[in-house]
Each structure stands twice: as C-alpha cells, then as structure tokens.
Amino acid sequence: ETGVTQTPRHLVMGMTNKKSLKCEQHLGHNAMYWYKQSAKKPLELMFVYSLEERVENNSVPSRFSPECPNSSHLFLHLHTLQPEDSALYLCASSQDLSTGDPGGANVLTFGAGSRLTVL
Amino acid sequence: SQKIEQNSEALNIQEGKTATLTCNYTNYSPAYLQWYRQDPGRGPVFLLLIRENEKEKRKERLKVTFDTTLKQSLFHITASQPADSATYLCALFYNKLIFGAGTRLAVHP
Secondary structure, eight states: OOSEEEEOSEEEEOTTOEEEEEEEEOSOOSEEEEEEEOTTSOOEEEEEEETTEEEEEOSOOTTEEEEEEETTEEEEEEESOOGGGOEEEEEEEESSOOOSOOSGGGOOEEOOOEEEEEO | OOOEEEOOSOEEEETTSOEEEEEEEOSSOOSEEEEEEEOTTSOOEEEEEEETTOSEEEETTEEEEEETTTTEEEEEESSOOGGGOEEEEEEEEESEEEEOOOEEEEEEO
C-alpha cells in the first residue's frame, strides 16, 4: 500500500444517485488532490486542497463536490452524474503544494483509485 | 497552453533489451519533470524526478534525460524484464503539475 487509501474501489451508480468517494492519507502530507483518469487521456486535475483549504477548482461541474474535513481525509461527493463521468478517480497527496521548487515535497503519492461507472 | 505528448501506441520489446519512452512538451521548459509508473487498476507510482538544469538522472536500471533544446525527456529501462510491463507517465511542472497520457510498455519473454 502507498499510504493513500481510497474507498470504494468500484462504484456503480445511476444518474440520480448520490454517492461519495473517500480518500485517507497516513503520510502526514499537507496537500491533497482529486484527479480524473479516462481511457487514453491524461490525468485531469479536478481539485487541490492545501492544509484543508481548497486552492484550485479546475472548472469542474457542480455535480462533483469536494470536502476536506482535515488534512488526512478528502471526499468527493457525487450527485446527478452523467455517463461520461465514468472514469477512474484518483486521490493523491504530497508533502506540500506543488511549486516550482523541484524538491521531494512535490512528489505525488496516489491511491489505487475508485473506478466509477455511471449507468 | 502547455501540452505533453507521449507515444499513444504501446511499445513492445524483448526481455533484456533497453526500452526507451519519449515525452515531448510544447512551449516553456518546466522547472522539473517527473516520471511515474502505473499498473492496471492502480494509481501511478513515482519513479524519478529530473530538474531543468540536469541532463541525466539514474536509478538502478532506470535513466531519464532532459533536453530543454529539443523539449524532450527520454526514459530508459535497461535489461528490461516482463515485470517492467506497465504504463509510464511523464509529468511536468508549469504553474501546476501536468501529466501526459502515458505510454504502455509490454516486455515479452
């Protein structure tokens, strides 16, 4: 295990359901991220939290709602999703927020992902 | 905007050979570039980081080069093994970390 745990690993939901993805990191990192990975596409950065404060929201539709109650936990609440939202959702953490300083603080540790299928 | 290009087609090589994967980028040179490995159904795992002012970085059988003139990074795996089969992602930092789509490597016995 990498130290970043995601649950559930697989989720199937209808377009009208409400569900949540959970991420927990045991590394003492200060920054946490949600990425979306679709087949043969680059990772898409969705949200970034630093010390529990949201610092980036990459024009993500409001049907995705993040929550960071503390520096170890990150949630992604899902509501009224579309079939095109089916993808692998990856949580990651880093020691500190990615900056131009190429130190090890900017290395991302990823969870195993939550495979989401929207019917 | 910054773009990263990695070979979308899978790279198939024979065990024992050297695998070379390419990462090209447009526009500005990043402060640093990272390489990750991703196995099916898993998240990416960090492998190596190379800085803007470094030409080459090594770690065991892995070697990364960074040519800011060509706007390219090469990732080499020497003496490749079937266990090296995976998708390899490059990521560069320019205001934020941007990932390429990855190249799938298949090492055949």
